[in-house]
Amino acid sequence: MRNVPQNTATQGPQRPSFEQLARLEPRLSALLLKAQAIKDDPAKESFCANQRWYGYGAGHQEGGLRAEVEELVGWAVEDRGSDPRLSTSAAYDVAYHTIYNALPDCRNCACVGFDELIQARRGGQR
Ligand SMILES: [Zn+2]
Numbered sequence: 694m695r696n697v698p699q700n701t702a703t704q705g706p707q708r709p710s711f712e713q714l715a716r717l718e719p720r721l722s723a724l725l726l727k728a729q730a731i732k733d734d735p736a737k738e739s740f741c742a743n744q745r746w747y748g749y750g751a752g753h754q755e756g757g758l759r760a761e762v763e764e765l766v767g768w769a770v771e772d773r774g775s776d777p778r779l780s781t782s783a784a785y786d787v788a789y790h791t792i793y794n795a796l797p798d799c800r801n802c803a804c805v806g807f808d809e810l811i812q813a814r815r816g817g818q819r
Contacts, residue, residue, distance in 0.1 A: 708783045711791040717776045718765050725792050728758055733797035741802035746793055758796075762788055 715722040733740035748757025763769055767785035771777070778784060 708787055709778065709781075711787055714766065714779065714784055714788055718779055720765055721762075721788055721792075724758065724761055724765070725795055728792045728795035731796055733800055739801035740797055740799065741804060742793070742796040742799050743804050744802070745796055758792060759789070762792055 711721070711725070715725070728745075731745055744757075746757055746759050748760060762785075765775075766779045766788045767782070768780055771780040
């Protein structure tokens with residue numbers, strides 16, 4: 694047989710739903726709730742979703758949500774005995790976008806030039 698074997702690893706594996714991922718890793722739900730709890734305070738001059746996402750400070754060391762997501766899904770969790778379904782790029786993508794999209798939009802912030810990021814965010818990848 695010369696049929697090309699179905700390679701689910703490169704041929705767009707079925708994307709897991711966030712709910713499926715959260716069943717495997719309940720801390721993802723907690724993280725989503727945490728993102729949903731972040732509000733754009735109208736009393737403040739501005740709000741920056743990316744600052745919350747990537748973290749504060751020059752090196753972004755200070756607790757961005759992204760770092761927390763990466764603790765739970767993606768290639769890095771493979772060696773930690775996590776469920777292998779959590780270490781796929783699809784899982785990472787779904788968790789990343791779901792949680793990032795839960796943040797309010799940027800307002801009056803310094804990342805106006807981050808068009809690409811914002812477009813990626815609005816790209817409808819849920
Ligand atoms: Zn911003």
